[in-house]
Amino acid sequence: MKTAVTFRQKLLSIQSNLLNFAYTLTLNQDDAYDLLQDTTLKALDNEDKYEPNTNFKGWVFTIMRNMFINNYRRNTRAAVMIDHSEDLYLINTPQVTETVLAPDETYAVKEISDIINSFPDGYRIPFTMHVAGYKYSEIAQRLKLPVGTVKSRIYYARKYLQKALSDYAD
Numbered sequence: 001m002k003t004a005v006t007f008r009q010k011l012l013s014i015q016s017n018l019l020n021f022a023y024t025l026t027l028n029q030d031d032a033y034d035l036l037q038d039t040t041l042k043a044l045d046n047e048d049k050y051e052p053n054t055n056f057k058g059w060v061f062t063i064m065r066n067m068f069i070n071n072y073r074r075n076t077r078a079a080v081m082i083d084h085s086e087d088l089y090l091i092n093t094p095q096v097t098e099t100v101l102a103p104d105e106t107y108a109v110k111e112i113s114d115i116i117n118s119f120p121d122g123y124r125i126p127f128t129m130h131v132a133g134y135k136y137s138e139i140a141q142r143l144k145l146p147v148g149t150v151k152s153r154i155y156y157a158r159k160y161l162q163k164a165l166s167d168y169a170d
Contacts, residue, residue: 007047018061025065039060
């Protein structure tokens with residue numbers, strides 16, 4: 001009973017440190033509070049796995065870091081779109097957004113889309129695949145190109161887009 005009380009006291013005493021660490025990981029206050037809460041619950045659930053003569057703070061911080069990494073990977077995997085169609089139809093069609101854009105934003109989005117669509121296929125396809133979340137190696141494999149060529153084409157497409165949109169810069 002005494003060790004359970006001591007464990008909880010230690011956990012409560014480092015909450016502010018954990019919150020600061022969570023904020024540095026997430027860069028968002030609400031996400032930091034969520035991560036703190038999840039970490040605290042996981043630490044309490046795994047209280048029996050903690051060895052009394054080890055670094056308690058390091059143990060809890062490791063739990064938080066691992067939870068953040070796992071959540072990040074899960075969110076990244078969920079955001080990746082895989083197009084199994086023969087002609088990459090889904091990647092080459094404009095994506096439907098769920099939010100309603102303001103008129104000036106719609107113009108900007110249309111202008112950006114027009115610029116991207118004006119790229120030659122050799123630059124447009126790797127660039128749109130990269131924006132959709134594909135890794136360089138996946139793009140290279142799909143397009144049967146060397147990874148260096150894919151990186152180069154994405155780089156030049158990005159530079160061309162920046163130059164074409166330079167009037168939007170501050």
